Amino acid sequence: MRIRLNGDPYEIAGPLTVSALLALLDIDARRVAVEHNLFVVKRAQYDRAEIHEGDEIEIVNFVGGG
Amino acid sequence: MNQSSGSAVDTLTGAAVDPLVIAGKTFQSRLIVGTGKYATFDIMRRAHEASGADMVTVAVRRVNISDRTKESLLDYIDPARFFILPNTAACYTADEAVRTARLGREAGLSNWVKLEVIGDERTLFPDNEQLVAATRILVNEGFVVLPYTSDDLVTCRKLEDAGAAAVMPLGAPIGSGLGIQNVNNIRIIREFARVPLIVDAGVGTASDAALAMELGADGVLMNTAIAGAQDAITMAEAMKLAVRAGRLAYKAGRIPPKMYATASSPVEGLVGR
Numbered sequence: 625m626r627i628r629l630n631g632d633p634y635e636i637a638g639p640l641t642v643s644a645l646l647a648l649l650d651i652d653a654r655r656v657a658v659e660h661n662l663f664v665v666k667r668a669q670y671d672r673a674e675i676h677e678g679d680e681i682e683i684v685n686f687v688g689g690g
Numbered sequence: 691m692n693q694s695s696g697s698a699v700d701t702l703t704g705a706a707v708d709p710l711v712i713a714g715k716t717f718q719s720r721l722i723v724g725t726g727k728y729a730t731f732d733i734m735r736r737a738h739e740a741s742g743a744d745m746v747t748v749a750v751r752r753v754n755i756s757d758r759t760k761e762s763l764l765d766y767i768d769p770a771r772f773f774i775l776p777n778t779a780a781c782y783t784a785d786e787a788v789r790t791a792r793l794g795r796e797a798g799l800s801n802w803v804k805l806e807v808i809g810d811e812r813t814l815f816p817d818n819e820q821l822v823a824a825t826r827i828l829v830n831e832g833f834v835v836l837p838y839t840s841d842d843l844v845t846c847r848k849l850e851d852a853g854a855a856a857v858m859p860l861g862a863p864i865g866s867g868l869g870i871q872n873v874n875n876i877r878i879i880r881e882f883a884r885v886p887l888i889v890d891a892g893v894g895t896a897s898d899a900a901l902a903m904e905l906g907a908d909g910v911l912m913n914t915a916i917a918g919a920q921d922a923i924t925m926a927e928a929m930k931l932a933v934r935a936g937r938l939a940y941k942a943g944r945i946p947p948k949m950y951a952t953a954s955s956p957v958e959g960l961v962g963r
Binding site: 629630631632634649650651655656658659662664665666682683684685686687688690 | 725726758762792794
């Protein structure tokens with residue numbers, strides 16, 4: 625299925641949970657925040673929140689700034 | 691110890707008894723520093739240590755999906771030692787800023803945000819209308835909002851009314867190093883502010899930070915002045931001392947400036963008169 629990941633099209637086998645997506649991308653879930661179709665996903669929901677065809681996902685972390 | 695003195699020190703811990711308190715949270719240092727533009731993460735970490743700050747601000751950005759090899763900023767910030775303040779830098783609308791603040795809250799461990807809503811690319815001046823709107827939304831969602839604003843009393847008042855936990859007027863454009871351009875505006879905001887006043891942006895060197903504190907600011911936030919200095923670690927220490935010196939001078943109460951001289955030595959008993 626095709627989703628939009630951080631603004632770009634992304635091809636992935638699915639549907640899958642946010643946890644599964646983070647694992648697939650080798651991202652430490654404790655250091656990021658995830659937005660699913662414009663709503664922030666609480667960390668406790670990562671195992672349940674399911675991503676489907678056409679969904680928009682944003683994965684952010686902290687970077688240097690002032 | 692003498693609590694009324696600006697140099698009062700806790701006899702047991704040796705800690706300064708002049709903390710910065712924002713929304714009920716106590717910070718030992720009145721200097722808040724950024725995490726951007728350092729030559730290396732290691733220099734940043736050492737500069738943070740030298741600055742004596744206990745709050746650092748960070749930006750919220752998309753994870754690089756294609757390149758996961760980059761080091762993480764958080765490997766160089768000890769959360770036990772530094773309070774991490776996510777910011778909404780480079781957001782141009784209240785909507786973007788609110789969205790970024792919500793993500794920052796989830797990525798971090800607190801509901802604090804340094805709120806920036808920029809209105810102009812060249813100057814990075816704030817869009818105060820959007821800023822007040824975003825402050826209102828985030829305060830309603832339980833955020834502790836520290837808004838970066840123009841050095842304008844009326845805007846600061848609107849931010850207070852919207853529930854901001856502090857007001858953070860600029861001294862000069864972000865990263866400009868011009869120092870405090872409108873001293874009197876900061877003085878006026880100081881006179882009327884009911885929440886902590888943090889001068890955010892524009893500091894170029896130590897005397898700028900000292901001046902901000904002498905004007906009565908409760909704290910100073912800076913990034914480029916330290917990160918961009920030829921020796922960031924030494925500049926960080928200079929800023930620590932400047933903020934402390936400026937604070938003590940403010941509390942001590944300076945003499946009024948006068949046009950002409952007043953002799954410091956007695957005029958009587960001069961030899962040969």
